[in-house]
Amino acid sequence: MKILCDRTALQEAVNVVSSVVPAKTTKPILHNFLVRSSDNGITLFATDLEMAARVELDSVKVSKKGSVLLPARETGALLRELSDPTVTLESTDQRCRIESGGGNFVLLGEDPAQFPDEAKVKGGKRIEIEVGRMLRMIQETAFAAAREETRYAINGVLLDASAGTVRMVATDGRRLAISYATVPTKAECKVVVPLRALNTLARALSEGSKETLSIEVGDKQIVFVTGKAQLVSQLLETRFPDYEGVVPKSADTTVEITRAVLEGALRRSSVLCSSDMRVVRFEIGEQSLRMTADNSSRGRADVTIDAVVKGSGGSINFNPDYILEALRVCQLDTIRLDMSDDSMPAKFTLGEAFTYIVMPISGA
Amino acid sequence: MIRKLPPEVVNQIAAGEVVERPSSVVKELVENALDAGARRIRVELRAGGAEAIVVIDDGDGFLPEDLPLAFASHATSKLQGVADLDHIGSLGFRGEALASIGAVARCRILSRRHDAQEGWEVRCEGGVETSPQPCGAPAGTRMEVRDLFFNVPARRRFLKSASAERARIQELIAELSLARLDVDFTLVGDDREILRLPRDESLAQRFARCFGEELAKGLLPVSRAFDGMKVEGLVAEPDLARRDGKLELMFVNGRLARESSSLHAVRQAFREYLMGGRFPIYALQVALPPDQVDVNIHPRKAEVRFVEARMVAGRLHETVRAALLGRLGLPMAAGGVVIAPDMPRARSGFPQLPPSLFGDAVLPPPPPSAAGAEPYVVREPVAAPAPAFARGAAASTPPVVSRLNPFQRVTGRYLQVMDLYLLLEGQDGLMVVDQHALHERVMYEQLRQQHAARAVQSQRLLVPTVVEVTPAELAWFEAAQEALQQEGLHVAPFGPGAIAVHAVPTVLARLDARKLVRSLVVGDETAGMAPVREALADRFHSMACRSAVMSGDRLNDAEIQQLLVDAARLEHPHNCPHGRPTVLTFTGPELERYFRRRC
Ligand SMILES: Nc1ncnc2c1ncn2[C@@H]1O[C@H](COP(=O)(O)OP(=O)(O)O)[C@@H](O)[C@H]1O
Ligand SMILES: [Mg+2]
Numbered sequence: 001m002k003i004l005c006d007r008t009a010l011q012e013a014v015n016v017v018s019s020v021v022p023a024k025t026t027k028p029i030l031h032n033f034l035v036r037s038s039d040n041g042i043t044l045f046a047t048d049l050e051m052a053a054r055v056e057l058d059s060v061k062v063s064k065k066g067s068v069l070l071p072a073r074e075t076g077a078l079l080r081e082l083s084d085p086t087v088t089l090e091s092t093d094q095r096c097r098i099e100s101g102g103g104n105f106v107l108l109g110e111d112p113a114q115f116p117d118e119a120k121v122k123g124g125k126r127i128e129i130e131v132g133r134m135l136r137m138i139q140e141t142a143f144a145a146a147r148e149e150t151r152y153a154i155n156g157v158l159l160d161a162s163a164g165t166v167r168m169v170a171t172d173g174r175r176l177a178i179s180y181a182t183v184p185t186k187a188e189c190k191v192v193v194p195l196r197a198l199n200t201l202a203r204a205l206s207e208g209s210k211e212t213l214s215i216e217v218g219d220k221q222i223v224f225v226t227g228k229a230q231l232v233s234q235l236l237e238t239r240f241p242d243y244e245g246v247v248p249k250s251a252d253t254t255v256e257i258t259r260a261v262l263e264g265a266l267r268r269s270s271v272l273c274s275s276d277m278r279v280v281r282f283e284i285g286e287q288s289l290r291m292t293a294d295n296s297s298r299g300r301a302d303v304t305i306d307a308v309v310k311g312s313g314g315s316i317n318f319n320p321d322y323i324l325e326a327l328r329v330c331q332l333d334t335i336r337l338d339m340s341d342d343s344m345p346a347k348f349t350l351g352e353a354f355t356y357i358v359m360p361i362s363g364a
Numbered sequence: 365m366i367r368k369l370p371p372e373v374v375n376q377i378a379a380g381e382v383v384e385r386p387s388s389v390v391k392e393l394v395e396n397a398l399d400a401g402a403r404r405i406r407v408e409l410r411a412g413g414a415e416a417i418v419v420i421d422d423g424d425g426f427l428p429e430d431l432p433l434a435f436a437s438h439a440t441s442k443l444q445g446v447a448d449l450d451h452i453g454s455l456g457f458r459g460e461a462l463a464s465i466g467a468v469a470r471c472r473i474l475s476r477r478h479d480a481q482e483g484w485e486v487r488c489e490g491g492v493e494t495s496p497q498p499c500g501a502p503a504g505t506r507m508e509v510r511d512l513f514f515n516v517p518a519r520r521r522f523l524k525s526a527s528a529e530r531a532r533i534q535e536l537i538a539e540l541s542l543a544r545l546d547v548d549f550t551l552v553g554d555d556r557e558i559l560r561l562p563r564d565e566s567l568a569q570r571f572a573r574c575f576g577e578e579l580a581k582g583l584l585p586v587s588r589a590f591d592g593m594k595v596e597g598l599v600a601e602p603d604l605a606r607r608d609g610k611l612e613l614m615f616v617n618g619r620l621a622r623e624s625s626s627l628h629a630v631r632q633a634f635r636e637y638l639m640g641g642r643f644p645i646y647a648l649q650v651a652l653p654p655d656q657v658d659v660n661i662h663p664r665k666a667e668v669r670f671v672e673a674r675m676v677a678g679r680l681h682e683t684v685r686a687a688l689l690g691r692l693g694l695p696m697a698a699g700g701v702v703i704a705p706d707m708p709r710a711r712s713g714f715p716q717l718p719p720s721l722f723g724d725a726v727l728p729p730p731p732p733s734a735a736g737a738e739p740y741v742v743r744e745p746v747a748a749p750a751p752a753f754a755r756g757a758a759a760s761t762p763p764v765v766s767r768l769n770p771f772q773r774v775t776g777r778y779l780q781v782m783d784l785y786l787l788l789e790g791q792d793g794l795m796v797v798d799q800h801a802l803h804e805r806v807m808y809e810q811l812r813q814q815h816a817a818r819a820v821q822s823q824r825l826l827v828p829t830v831v832e833v834t835p836a837e838l839a840w841f842e843a844a845q846e847a848l849q850q851e852g853l854h855v856a857p858f859g860p861g862a863i864a865v866h867a868v869p870t871v872l873a874r875l876d877a878r879k880l881v882r883s884l885v886v887g888d889e890t891a892g893m894a895p896v897r898e899a900l901a902d903r904f905h906s907m908a909c910r911s912a913v914m915s916g917d918r919l920n921d922a923e924i925q926q927l928l929v930d931a932a933r934l935e936h937p938h939n940c941p942h943g944r945p946t947v948l949t950f951t952g953p954e955l956e957r958y959f960r961r962r963c
Pocket of ligand 2: 392395396455456457459461462
């Protein structure tokens with residue numbers, strides 16, 4: 001194989017496929033990515049057997065067709081260090097010569113025939129969504145997912161599409177985040193996508209982009225396609241709890257607060273929570289919200305901020321970290337809290353299409 | 365072909381349950397002597413009991429009319445009908461021991477009632493009994509058991525060496541004797557006196573005589589009366605703990621017996637004082653109304669069951685805990701068993717110490733210049749040699765038992781070496797302290813104290829976690845529901861074979877709820893709240909470990925002094941929470957011996 005291509009384009013493509021290359025694996029061949037050339041372009045492919053990434057690159061001058069397996073880390077690092085606008089790759093057997101202004105390098109690859117094949121996705125349903133919107137949905141949910149294998153929603157986020165709405169839902173059993181979007185397609189599906197796949201996808205998506213991300217949901221896999229890049233992931237076969245059931249339908253009290261003020265106040269009070277007892281007490285005043293934290297060995301915090309309060313008031317305890325994590329990805333200026341008492345879930349409205357449910361702490 | 369076994373064989377098989385080895389014979393015979401009201405019991409052995417076991421008592425003696433039935437099975441004078449089974453006051457009640465022993469040995473009974481002129485003799489060999497013959501005999505009973513298992517060669521081959529059997533019998537008599545301080549015991553092996561336990565000594569004296577004089581100094585008396593239950597006895601200082609559970613002795617209404625939830629409860633009370641793999645030492649007499657105890661569940665009567673097992677276990681825990689606390693004059697938290705029961709809630713009754721070990725006036729001079737350059741910096745912060753703690757204590761609190769906390773007896777001279785060890789001058793000698801281990805213990809106690817002082821809080825779960833349980837576990841959870849809720853764990857039955865977890869203790873909120881619940885029911889479902897508390901203790905351990913000063917941290921004077929002040933307040937300063945020792949003391953005499961100043 002012999003090709004000549006734009007160095008920056010190749011480097012970006014290598015970065016995308018490298019995102020699925022495992023850091024540690026018992027199958028060393030997976031440290032590589034595959035380059036395969038056609039008449040006027042190349043395809044890069046890498047996988048960790050749970051996820052696979054593929055990028056197509058055109059405007060490549062192919063003087064000799066073929067394929068080669070290259071070590072992902074070294075290739076990526078090398079391309080970053082080169083300075084010429086173009087680069088030539090020429091492979092014979094499993095050696096690949098890289099030629100660019102900075103010198104002459106030989107990378108030792110492995111046999112391309114030994115590399116796993118791309119999976120064929122069966123029974124796909126297609127959903128199309130704006131890239132920027134998808135990125136927001138991932139940001140608004142992924143943080144709330146359980147990260148330990150032991151809990152029920154194992155490292156995954158629910159993707160629930162029906163009647164022109166796509167919802168993403170994540171929970172760790174103590175809080176639950178829902179983010180949704182309306183889409184033109186009417187496909188129906190309810191699958192759990194691994195957190196790792198979503199994080200990898202998020203890295204490839206750009207904030208606010210109006211481009212289209214097309215999602216194809218199969219029985220066992222899900223495929224995300226934007227432009228020339230494609231990410232395939234295995235789906236998780238976990239049962240996701242009935243999230244609609246936990247969203248409270250009514251509340252005794254509604255509080256509206258300026259997000260930045262709440263975040264600052266909560267951050268300050270949570271300093272005085274001990275590391276084993278993360279509890280901040282919310283007391284709803286007439287037009288105020290008072291937050292107190294008590295760490296018997298370090299001190300007390302007592303902060304009061306303005307709020308617009310409707311309803312009976314009262315008090316409720318939260319783990320402040322749960323709220324701070326959500327505020328970090330919230331873009332609204334004013335957020336709303338609907339709450340009842342210690343035993344009922346509280347609902348935070350953190351965006352036009354972003355709802356966050358937190359279970360309070362009782363018995364304080 | 366199915367054949368009915370001849371009666372000798374049936375008796376031999378039955379005997380196997382009761383008579384396992386010489387010590388089981390001794391146990392039955394000594395119990396019989398005690399049941400007969402003996403005040404003096406002498407046990408003689410030949411070849412560890414394999415050749416002969418003779419038990420001589422000064423009890424009531426056999427009624428002559430009972431003698432023909434002495435070796436008959438299920439013949440007893442202690443029980444008449446089924447109704448008697450639930451208030452057994454005697455040690456024997458099955459009437460099986462003599463029948464079993466008689467089936468597998470050559471036996472002879474010589475017995476005379478105190479009011480009779482004449483004694484009687486009866487023999488039994490391999491289950492065949494002679495008719496009683498009148499003869500002269502001292503008042504009381506002499507039981508001879510010779511050639512044990514002479515007709516069961518398989519059993520005889522399995523006997524251990526004479527010395528091993530003798531050692532076991534010695535242990536057994538020691539154990540049995542603790543329940544009866546009013547009885548004089550003598551054990552003689554091959555004409556040599558092995559054990560002599562005069563009567564009317566204190567429990568501690570007898571305990572030390574039986575199990576080693578070095579234990580005598582570390583025995584704490586225990587005595588507590590509850591409604592319908594009494595606990596008395598001794599617990600040994602945790603630092604005396606053994607590598608086996610041999611000296612975990614519990615007597616239920618005078619009977620040496622185990623009961624699993626009580627065993628667990630007492631171990632639990634000792635838990636954080638003991639290094640892994642160590643077992644506490646104690647001898648506890650538990651007195652309960654006889655109808656609260658089922659003694660008829662084990663062939664050798666070595667185990668009993670309580671009707672109110674959980675309550676008894678809880679009270680034992682409380683009692684032992686209180687005794688361990690009593691060492692420092694610390695009161696126990698009210699309300700019985702609570703999380704971290706070893707610390708009084710929020711400062712109550714805690715000795716008030718001065719804020720600094722040395723007081724502001726005698727703050728140490730600044731360390732010598734370029735201290736960091738010297739490998740070891742000698743610091744002599746106090747001029748006065750008076751023990752610092754004693755001064756503080758004398759001011760406001762009654763004196764405490766200082767044997768227990770060596771840090772209350774330091775003179776104030778110290779030296780940090782290798783950025784890991786502190787050398788202290790204590791009144792007992794030279795103390796070498798592992799700074800990390802000691803600080804870990806300090807942190808651990810502080811965390812527990814804080815925890816005890818604040819209200820239990822629960823993180824509610826969004827969706828209840830459902831855990832499948834067996835019907836027995838379900839019943840346990842239903843019974844424990846309220847108690848668990850007090851610890852912050854909210855569970856409720858969920859259909860026939862499951863429970864739902866609605867909230868978990870906030871301190872443990874990061875744990876998986878299902879695992880937490882499973883840990884409650886694995887193994888011993890009578891363990892009560894212990895696993896929740898163990899999970900808490902583990903959490904405190906790891907937090908303490910993370911926040912403690914490390915080896916390699918050079919400490920400044922203020923830090924060392926603070927550590928010593930904190931250490932002086934510790935209830936149990938000898939081990940870090942993982943059980944590693946914190947301090948090693950070389951006493952004056954030890955050092956003298958080492959330097960050959962004396963031999
Ligand atoms: N040392 C003894 N002194 C007086 N009576 C005894 C003695 N040993 C046994 N006996 C009598 O023999 C009976 C049978 O003893 P044993 O087989 O051990 O049954 P148990 O002790 O269960 O009654 C006892 O009930 C008691 O009447
Ligand atoms: Mg008996």
